[in-house]
Amino acid sequence: QVQLVESGGDLVKPGGSLRLSCAASGFAFSEYYMYWIRQAPGKGLEWVSYISSSGTTIYYADSVKGRFTISRDNAKNSLYLQMNSLRAEDTAVYYCARLYSTIDYWGQGTLVTVSS
Amino acid sequence: QSALTQPASVSGSPGQSITISCTGTSSDVGGYNYVSWYQQHPGKAPKLMLYDVTSRPSGVSNRFSGSKSGNTASLTISGLQAEDEADYYCSSYRSSSVYVFGTGTKVTVL
Numbered sequence: 001q002v003q004l005v006e007s008g009g010d011l012v013k014p015g016g017s018l019r020l021s022c023a024a025s026g027f028a029f030s031e032y033y034m035y036w037i038r039q040a041p042g043k044g045l046e047w048v049s050y051i052s053s054s055g056t057t058i059y060y061a062d063s064v065k066g067r068f069t070i071s072r073d074n075a076k077n078s079l080y081l082q083m084n085s086l087r088a089e090d091t092a093v094y095y096c097a098r099l100y101s102t103i104d105y106w107g108q109g110t111l112v113t114v115s116s
Numbered sequence: 117q118s119a120l121t122q123p124a125s126v127s128g129s130p131g132q133s134i135t136i137s138c139t140g141t142s143s144d145v146g147g148y149n150y151v152s153w154y155q156q157h158p159g160k161a162p163k164l165m166l167y168d169v170t171s172r173p174s175g176v177s178n179r180f181s182g183s184k185s186g187n188t189a190s191l192t193i194s195g196l197q198a199e200d201e202a203d204y205y206c207s208s209y210r211s212s213s214v215y216v217f218g219t220g221t222k223v224t225v226l
Contacts, residue, residue, distance in 0.1 A: 044217060044220040045207075046217065047216065050214075059212065059213065059214060095162075102152040102207070103215060104167070104173070106161040107161060
C-alpha cells in the first residue's frame with residue numbers, strides 16, 4: 001500500500017535551516033508529481049511546493065519562494081524540502097503528498113517549530 | 117494564493133444530511149472539474165473523500181457526495197454519523213499543477 005513517511009521536523013531558531021525528508025513506498029515514486037503542504041497550528045492547509053516526476057518542473061508558494069528548495073531522489077524513493085531563513089510563521093506540520101489526478105495520499109506529517 | 121471560502125462550522129444531528137460549500141473563482145473551482153474534498157480528524161493527516169467533483173475513492177462511503185455550480189462546489193454528507201465529526205477541506209486545481217485549499221469547515225455531530 002502507498003506509504004509516505006516524513007522526518008526531519010524539529011525546533012529551530014528564527015533564521016535557521018532545516019531539511020525535511022519523505023520516504024515513499026508502495027508505488028512507482030518516479031512516476032508521480034510530489035507536493036509539500038503545511039498546516040500551521042489550528043489553521044488550514046497551505047500548499048508549499050511541488051516537483052514533477054523527473055524533477056525538471058518545480059513551483060513554490062510566494063510565501064516560501066527564495067527560502068525553500070524542493071528536490072527528489074528517484075533512486076532512493078525520497079522527497080526533500082530544504083528550508084532556510086526560517087521564520088516564526090513557518091511553524092507548521094509539514095506533509096508530503098502524492099499527485100494522482102488529485103492530491104490523493106498524504107504522509108502523517110512532521111512538525112517544524114520556529115522559535116527563539 | 118488566496119484560499120477558497122468555506123463556512124467555519126456546520127452541525128447536524130445523527131441521521132441528518134449536511135452540506136458544506138466551497139466558493140472560489142472562475143480561475144479555480146469554476147474553471148475546472150478538479151475539486152476534491154478531504155476529511156481530517158484531530159492530529160491526523162487529511163484523507164481524500166471525493167475528487168473530480170463527484171468521484172469517490174475506493175473505500176469511501178456513498179454517504180459522501182459532491183456537486184458543483186458555477187464557482188461553488190459542495191460536499192453533502194447524508195445519514196450523518198458520529199465518526200463524521202471532523203474538519204473538512206475542499207481543494208481545487210488552479211493552474212500549472214498548483215492546487216488551492218479551502219479555509220476548512222468543522223463538522224459537529226450534535
